[in-house]
Amino acid sequence: MTEILVLVDHTDGAVRKTTAELLTLARRLGEPSAVFVGTGIDAARDALGKYGAAKVYVLDDADLTDYLVAPKVEALAQLVEQAQPGAVLIASDAEGKEIAGRLAVKTSSGIITDAVDIEAGDDGPVTTQSVFAGNYTVSATVTRGTPIITVKPNAVTPEAVAGEAAEESFSPTISEAAKTAKVVGRKPRAATGRPELTEAAIVVSGGRGTAGKFEPVEEFADALGAAVGASRAAVDAGWYPHAYQVGQTGKTVSPQLYVATGISGAIQHRAGMQTSKAIVAVNKDEEAPIFELVDFGVVGDLHAVLPAATEKVKQRKG
Amino acid sequence: MSTTIVVCVKYVPDAAGDRRFNSDNTVDRGGDGVLSELDEYAVEEALKVRDAGDDVTIVALTVGPEEARVAILKSLQMGADSGVHVLDDAIHGSDAIATSLVLAKAIEQQRADLVLCGMASTDGSMSVIPAMLAERLGLPQVTFGSEVTVEGTSVRVRRDGDAATETIEATMPVLLSVTDQANEPRYPSFKGIMSAKKKPVQQLSLSDIGVDAGDVGTDAAWTRVQQTQERPPRSAGTIVIDQDGSGADQLVEFLAVQKFI
Numbered sequence: 077m078t079e080i081l082v083l084v085d086h087t088d089g090a091v092r093k094t095t096a097e098l099l100t101l102a103r104r105l106g107e108p109s110a111v112f113v114g115t116g117i118d119a120a121r122d123a124l125g126k127y128g129a130a131k132v133y134v135l136d137d138a139d140l141t142d143y144l145v146a147p148k149v150e151a152l153a154q155l156v157e158q159a160q161p162g163a164v165l166i167a168s169d170a171e172g173k174e175i176a177g178r179l180a181v182k183t184s185s186g187i188i189t190d191a192v193d194i195e196a197g198d199d200g201p202v203t204t205q206s207v208f209a210g211n212y213t214v215s216a217t218v219t220r221g222t223p224i225i226t227v228k229p230n231a232v233t234p235e236a237v238a239g240e241a242a243e244e245s246f247s248p249t250i251s252e253a254a255k256t257a258k259v260v261g262r263k264p265r266a267a268t269g270r271p272e273l274t275e276a277a278i279v280v281s282g283g284r285g286t287a288g289k290f291e292p293v294e295e296f297a298d299a300l301g302a303a304v305g306a307s308r309a310a311v312d313a314g315w316y317p318h319a320y321q322v323g324q325t326g327k328t329v330s331p332q333l334y335v336a337t338g339i340s341g342a343i344q345h346r347a348g349m350q351t352s353k354a355i356v357a358v359n360k361d362e363e364a365p366i367f368e369l370v371d372f373g374v375v376g377d378l379h380a381v382l383p384a385a386t387e388k389v390k391q392r393k394g
Numbered sequence: 395m396s397t398t399i400v401v402c403v404k405y406v407p408d409a410a411g412d413r414r415f416n417s418d419n420t421v422d423r424g425g426d427g428v429l430s431e432l433d434e435y436a437v438e439e440a441l442k443v444r445d446a447g448d449d450v451t452i453v454a455l456t457v458g459p460e461e462a463r464v465a466i467l468k469s470l471q472m473g474a475d476s477g478v479h480v481l482d483d484a485i486h487g488s489d490a491i492a493t494s495l496v497l498a499k500a501i502e503q504q505r506a507d508l509v510l511c512g513m514a515s516t517d518g519s520m521s522v523i524p525a526m527l528a529e530r531l532g533l534p535q536v537t538f539g540s541e542v543t544v545e546g547t548s549v550r551v552r553r554d555g556d557a558a559t560e561t562i563e564a565t566m567p568v569l570l571s572v573t574d575q576a577n578e579p580r581y582p583s584f585k586g587i588m589s590a591k592k593k594p595v596q597q598l599s600l601s602d603i604g605v606d607a608g609d610v611g612t613d614a615a616w617t618r619v620q621q622t623q624e625r626p627p628r629s630a631g632t633i634v635i636d637q638d639g640s641g642a643d644q645l646v647e648f649l650a651v652q653k654f655i
Contacts, residue, residue, distance in 0.1 A: 087557045087558075144535055144536070144537070144553075144560075144562050145525065145535055145537075146528070146529075146535060149529070169555075169556055170521065170537075170538050170555065170556075171555065173520065173521050173522050173525070174521075174522065174524075174525035174535070174537060175525075176522065177490065177494075177520075177522030177523070177525040177526045177529070178525050178526060178528070178529040178535075180491060180522075180526070180616075181491065181494065181526050181529045181530060182529060184616075185616065186489070186491070186615075186616030186617040187490065187491065187522065187616070187617065188617055189520045189521070189522060190519075190520070202620065206625075208413045208414075208517075209409075210625060211413070211624065211625050212414075212415065212622055212623060212624055212625060213622070213623050213625060214419075214619055214621070214622050214623075215619070215620040215621045216617055216618060216619045216620060217617065217618050217620060218616060218617050218618075219615070219616055219617060219618050220616035221616065253532060256533075256534035256564055256565075257534040257535050257536050257562055257563070257564045257568075258562065258563050258564065259560050259561070259562055260550075260561045260562070260563045261560060261561035262558050262559075262560050262561075263558055263559045263560075264557060264558045265555075265556075265557060265558055265559065272556075274556070278654060300649075300654065300655070318540070318554065318575055319554060319556075324409075324514075324516065324519070325432065325513070325514075325573065325574045332654070333649075333652070333654050343409050344409070347409075354652060354654075355628075355631075356645065356648070356649075358641070358645070362633070362635070367631075367633055368628075369628055369631075370628075370631040370633070371628075371631040371632070371648075371652075372631050372632050372633075372634075372644075372645065372648040373631060373632070373633040373634070374633075374634055374635075374636050374641040374642075374644065374645050375633060375634070375635045375636060375641075376635065376636025376641040377636070380636065380639075380641075380642075381636055381641045381642050381645065382642075384639050384641075384642035384643075385642040385645050385646050388642060388643065388646040389646055389649070389655055392646065392650060392655050393655060
């Protein structure tokens with residue numbers, strides 16, 4: 077059976093949900109092999125096997141993580157050469173897309189980014205992408221080399237199927253030329269205790285209408301077990317960190333439920349949330365364009381609506 | 395010591411307008427296009443380096459149809475010194491792989507010390523061109539800089555990732571991309587707009603930069619779009635007006651019916 081390489085997204089062995097999603101999609105195309113770069117394989121092995129990884133290539137060399145992207149690309153290119161996989165699947169975050177882009181050039185292969193679905197086809201994987209702020213869907217295939225595909229979070233519900241997760245060590249040769257952009261500092265992001273923004277089933281975002289007070293947004297999010305997001309206006313005003321920005325220049329989210337509060341719904345914001353399954357908005361301005369998108373909208377002041385709704389959610393949940 | 399900066403700028407359909415595909419599944423770039431907003435941050439970063447240094451020259455480079463000169467013109471108005479426009483009918487329909495090839499060949503001719511890019515285009519928004527250029531040019535990749543420090547030939551950035559914030563360092567020549575957090579792009583001054591008209595813009599064909607026309611365009615693309623489909627408009631939802639707490643009641647009722655609670 078054709079091997080499908082899945083680059084594991086993890087922090088010290090804590091595997092992110094996107095990797096389980098990639099492994100699930102990989103099973104549609106062939107036999108998933110996880111590629112684990114860095115330290116912490118002992119913590120990761122069970123999670124990889126649980127979602128069907130037949131093999132796990134372990135690449136644990138400091139050069140791979142001390143420099144930006146390039147060494148990982150060299151290693152993956154050598155692995156592609158050796159394993160001749162049917163496709164390489166990578167998570168669609170900033171680094172994932174950079175790795176995919178360089179790998180495509182290095183291996184003379186076609187690349188598709190930001191897939192929201194993948195199916196097996198007669199001529200290799202067929203991807204679905206959502207473009208122009210979600211106004212169009214595009215299906216595409218790779219016609220040359222090894223299909224290199226980056227996949228957005230929440231593309232699929234992870235399905236557990238036991239895999240061997242048989243460890244194979246792989247020692248790539250990293251050239252001096254790949255070791256030129258050095259990572260001289262790394263500060264892990266502080267944990268918020270909330271779900272990861274791009275992976276959450278529910279996202280509650282605040283915008284200009286918060287006037288800088290995010291407590292009602294956070295408390296409503298916590299009552300729902302949701303992640304918190306922010307519009308560009310709120311981030312530019314310094315009210316919320318950029319890491320939580322939803323929109324074209326921030327994160328793209330596609331949760332089951334997106335709640336936009338005090339957000340007018342400019343095209344740049346829509347680009348980051350328009351593919352959400354259900355959309356709810358609370359805004360004082362009944363003319364706000366966000367109301368064109370919603371399944372349910374409340375014209376009202378978020379500072380009054382959210383605290384009252386938070387109490388009612390808590391009551392219902394008991 | 396003189397420094398040459400090449401800023402890659404892209405001409406895109408205005409995101410505020412109606413964006414669509416052509417019948418051959420390429421992006422419709424007719425109508426009013428603009429310099430991709432995110433490339434303005436790259437131009438600004440180049441201007442900051444020039445303001446702080448001696449003998450720095452900024453070249454704005456674009457690949458695209460005739461109308462793409464708009465992207466160069468805006469860069470010149472902001473303060474870039476000259477423009478290079480790679481213009482060739484064969485380029486139409488090129489994918490990111492081919493586009494990066496054309497850009498890389500054009501950059502090689504400029505002998506750049508610093509290649510600057512935005513974090514993404516506002517149309518394709520793949521965000522892969524800077525990394526592909528670093529690969530093709532063999533330059534250190536210093537990308538997604540949200541804070542940039544250039545001291546002599548040293549380039550250092552703060553890169554905000556999902557899991558961690560990293561500091562990346564390299565020595566020129568370097569490929570640098572910046573996010574919209576890196577700076578505040580200046581508006582062209584009246585003087586800038588007037589002087590831009592006199593700045594040189596070189597038009598180059600594929601043969602001028604040594605690219606085989608067979609390596610670019612729709613037929614050479616390593617990916618194929620099977621189908622593009624307009625998403626059906628969302629059906630109109632329920633909108634209620636909050637009166638003395640009724641909004642919260644109805645909102646929670648909606649969430650309960652939809653099984654989110």
